[in-house]
Amino acid sequence: TQFLDLYPEATAANVGAFYSTEPVFEISKDQWGHFKTIFVPFVDANGVTYLTGADITIYDLNQRLAQSVSKAAAMAVFFFFIALLVAGIYVYLLKRAISTDTSSGFANHIALEYYIKKSPNHHMQLAVIWVNELEDISSFYGTEVSDRVMKSLLLHFKKNRPATSQIFRLATNKIVLIASFNDDDMSFTEMIQAYNYSTPLLTDPFIYITLCAGIASGNKSMLLENAHIAALQAKQGRHTVVNYSSALHNVKNQYQYNVAMAKEVREAFENNRIVPYFQAIYNSEKNTIIQYECLARMITCHGEILKPKSFLDVVNRSRMDGMLTRTMLTQCFARFRKTSTCWSINITVQDMLDPSLTEFLENELKRYPQPRNITLELLETEAIANFSEVKAFITMVKNRGVRVVIDDFGTGYSNISNVLKLEVDGIK
Numbered sequence: 001t002q003f004l005d006l007y008p009e010a011t012a013a014n015v016g017a018f019y020s021t022e023p024v025f026e027i028s029k030d031q032w033g034h035f036k037t038i039f040v041p042f043v044d045a046n047g048v049t050y051l052t053g054a055d056i057t058i059y060d061l062n063q064r065l066a067q068s069v070s071k072a073a074a075m076a077v078f079f080f081f082i083a084l085l086v087a088g089i090y091v092y093l094l095k096r097a098i099s100t101d102t103s104s105g106f107a108n109h110i111a112l113e114y115y116i117k118k119s120p121n122h123h124m125q126l127a128v129i130w131v132n133e134l135e136d137i138s139s140f141y142g143t144e145v146s147d148r149v150m151k152s153l154l155l156h157f158k159k160n161r162p163a164t165s166q167i168f169r170l171a172t173n174k175i176v177l178i179a180s181f182n183d184d185d186m187s188f189t190e191m192i193q194a195y196n197y198s199t200p201l202l203t204d205p206f207i208y209i210t211l212c213a214g215i216a217s218g219n220k221s222m223l224l225e226n227a228h229i230a231a232l233q234a235k236q237g238r239h240t241v242v243n244y245s246s247a248l249h250n251v252k253n254q255y256q257y258n259v260a261m262a263k264e265v266r267e268a269f270e271n272n273r274i275v276p277y278f279q280a281i282y283n284s285e286k287n288t289i290i291q292y293e294c295l296a297r298m299i300t301c302h303g304e305i306l307k308p309k310s311f312l313d314v315v316n317r318s319r320m321d322g323m324l325t326r327t328m329l330t331q332c333f334a335r336f337r338k339t340s341t342c343w344s345i346n347i348t349v350q351d352m353l354d355p356s357l358t359e360f361l362e363n364e365l366k367r368y369p370q371p372r373n374i375t376l377e378l379l380e381t382e383a384i385a386n387f388s389e390v391k392a393f394i395t396m397v398k399n400r401g402v403r404v405v406i407d408d409f410g411t412g413y414s415n416i417s418n419v420l421k422l423e424v425d426g427i428k
Contacts, residue, residue, distance in 0.1 A: 011026065011028070013025075013026035013037075013039065014026075014039065014051065017039035017040075017041050017051050018041060018049050018051065020041055021041065022041075023038055023039065023040045023041075024038070024039045024041075025037065025038055025039075026039070034057065035055045035056065035057055036055075036056050036057075037053055037054065037055050037056075038053065038054050038056075039051050039052070039053050040052045040053075098110055099111035099114065101169040103147040103150070103151065104147065104150055104151040104154055104169055105151075106151075106154050106158075106167065106168065106169045107166075107167075107168045107169070108168065108169055108170075109168065109169075109170050109171065111168060112168040112170065112176055112178070112224070115166060115168075115178070116178070116220050116223065116224070119220065121180045121181065121220070122219060122220055123180075123181035123217075123218060123219060123220070124178060124179065124180055124181050124217070124218075124220045124223055125178070125179060125180075125181050125188065125215065125216065125217040125218075125223075126176060126177070126178045126215070126216055126217075126223045126224060126227045127176065127177045127178075127188040127192065127213050127214070127215045127227060128170065128174055128175075128176055128213060128214045128215075128224075128227045128228050128230070128231040129153075129157070129174065129175040129176070129177070129192060129211055129212075129213045129231075130173060130174055130211065130212045130213065130214075130231050130234070130235055131149070131150070131153065131173045131174075131175075131209050131210075131211060132209065132210045132211065132212060132235070133208075133209050133210065134146055134149060134150070134172065134173035134209070135173065137149060137207060137209075138172075141205065141207075145202070145205065145207070146172075148202060149201055149202060149207055149209065150169065150172075150173070150175075152201050152202060153175065153201060153209070154167060154169060154175060156195075156201075157175060157177065157191070160191055160194075161177055161191065162179060162187075162191075164179050164180065165177050165178060165179035166178050166179070174231075176224075176227075178223075181217055181218070188213075188215050189215060189241050189243070192211060192213045192240065192241055193240055193241060195211055197209070197210055211240065212231060212234040212235045212238075212239060212240060212241075212242075213230075213231055213234060213240065213241045213242070214226075214227045214228060214229065214230025214231030214232070214233065214234055214241075214242050214243075214244060215227060215230060215241060215242070215243045215244065216229075216230055216243070216244035217243075217244075225252075226244040226248075226252070227244060229244060229248055229251055229252055229255070230242045230243060230244040230248060233248060233251065258313075258314055258317075261310075261311055261314045262314050262317075262318055264298075264300060264301070264311075265298065265311050265314050265315055265318065265320065266318075266320075267301065268298050268299065268300070269320065269323060269327065273298060273299040273300070273301075274296060274297075274298055274299075274324065274327050274328070275296075275297055275298075275299065275331065276294045276295065276296065276297070276328055276331050276332055276335070277294075277295045277296075277297045278292040278293070278294060278295075278335075278343070279292065279293045279295055280292055281293060290342065291341075291342040291343060291344060291375070292341060292342070292343045292344075293343070293344050293345075294328060294332050294343055294344065294345045295307075295308070296308050296312075296324060296328055298310070298311050321348060321350055321351070322350065322351060322354050322356075322357050325347060325348070325351045325357060326357060326360060328345060329345065329360075329361065329364065332345055333364055333368060336373070337368065337369065340370060340373065341373065342373040342374075342375070343373065343374060343375070344374070344375035344376070344377055344405075345374075345375075345376060345377070346376075346377050346378070346407065347376045347377065347378055348378065348379070349378070349379075349386045349389070349390060352378075352386075352389060352390060352393040353386070353389055358393065358396070361397070362396065362400070365397065365400040365401075365402065366400070370401075371400045371401040371402050372401040372402070372403070374401075374402045374403065375402070375403040375404070375405060375425075376397060376402055376403070376404050376405075377404075377405050377406075377407040377428070378390070378404070378405075378406065378407060379406075379407055387421075387422075390422060391421070391422055391423075394422055394423065394424065395423075398423070398425075403425040403426070404422075404424045404425055405424055405425055405426035405427060405428055406419055406422070406424050406426070406427045406428065407428045
């Protein structure tokens, strides 16, 4: 066409573009193909409107779009695999961090539990090795030195252990060696006993250590527990190695009994099943009751009545001795408050050293009508070992009118002069 020629083929989109201030698009088909056209209006300085147009074939557009989608998909797959790789590395590093002791670099107790669980061997043998002096080393030299001690010991056993065994740092001061029960070259006992105590484990500073160990063999489900029981027996008996056997089964039963009894005692306190029993003390000449001794009893959930020897150790270990004394005092005060009956009760040095219990007793004595009818009994050995504290407590209760006597005199090593310095009212 020539410039300014008539253009009868103009479409509605062409005409609309002259009156538009924005680009206009049009899709059309003709003998030359299938197009998408863009018209951009332009107004010159004389006010004449011109249209600039450009055609893009739909085929080219679809092809470019397909190429763009393919490229985007390829990039997405690439970055997806990169993300999977990064996630895999992160999970691996996280699992490694969780299952590795940071101070030594050796596998820890989590790794040990996983190893035992996943091992195809159902019968194995395991040694728990205990460093006796590590707590003292840590408190004197600091944790950095104690960690160096453990790392050096781990490296020693890693070097000298049988090739088929595995080594773990079980806890701060414990190492575990484990292997299949069928290994012919397995001799944990000889290896541990061969450790040379006369050679320093560290030379800067010079550190010497001793070991005790417990070894168990058999079903892997009970292996760690049994080896730990044997290690405890080795430590308590000052042996280098103790092998778990049927002889230690009674110890394990005792542990289980203690756990069950601790639960029973806690429930007894919660349900008011710790009660006083009153043992009469007679005057043989007059055949009359002169006093009642208040003794603790525990009623189990089955109604069985237990004496202190069955539960007192658990009470003391569980730090419930103060609760026991408070419970007994509360019930005895209530039982005898409105009577003129004399009664006695045992009290421990731990009770005397407990400020809250001392305050409780002092307040109760202020309200009790006849405190002179009360006698507190304490053990000779406890009294002498904590002389100044016991003396202050005795002075406080005696000022309220309470009598104090020493129980089980003669079982300790104190002489009568030390006992007399406490200014007690009597000796049993």
